[in-house]
Amino acid sequence: MPITAANVKAIRQELAKLKPASVTLEGNRVMTVKEAVFALAPTLERMKKRGFDTQELVERLHEKGIDVKPPTLAKYLNEFKRRKDTPKTKRQDTPPPLVTATTVTHTSNTNENGLPPVMTSDMPHEGL
Numbered sequence: 001m002p003i004t005a006a007n008v009k010a011i012r013q014e015l016a017k018l019k020p021a022s023v024t025l026e027g028n029r030v031m032t033v034k035e036a037v038f039a040l041a042p043t044l045e046r047m048k049k050r051g052f053d054t055q056e057l058v059e060r061l062h063e064k065g066i067d068v069k070p071p072t073l074a075k076y077l078n079e080f081k082r083r084k085d086t087p088k089t090k091r092q093d094t095p096p097p098l099v100t101a102t103t104v105t106h107t108s109n110t111n112e113n114g115l116p117p118v119m120t121s122d123m124p125h126e127g128l
Contacts, residue, residue: 033068034076037061041080044073 037044044057052060054070061068068076 033066033072036066037068037073037076038080041077044077045081048077 031039040061047057047060048054054074058068058070058073061073
């Protein structure tokens, strides 16, 4: 059976109507404890700044169904901070790209020191 444009159109429409066996949309997917802590990290960090200690955060999370131990929570929050800060650090530490300039000199056109004149934006750019 040859594949025609009409066949492809019909297949596209049928495939578009199909629903997955289990819904895996962002709001309904199962998350790991680490993913949950990362999602809550900004809020948890603000709570720490307001005076909550790690044990209190663990208790609050436990009340909401997220079971994590204090050392694990501290580790995940530190990892979240490192990941958040890494792109900025990399950009600052990365040296700018090397720019190579080609110097154009004209032997007949030199100043009183024997050097070629410096081009400015108001000078005509003849021959360049």
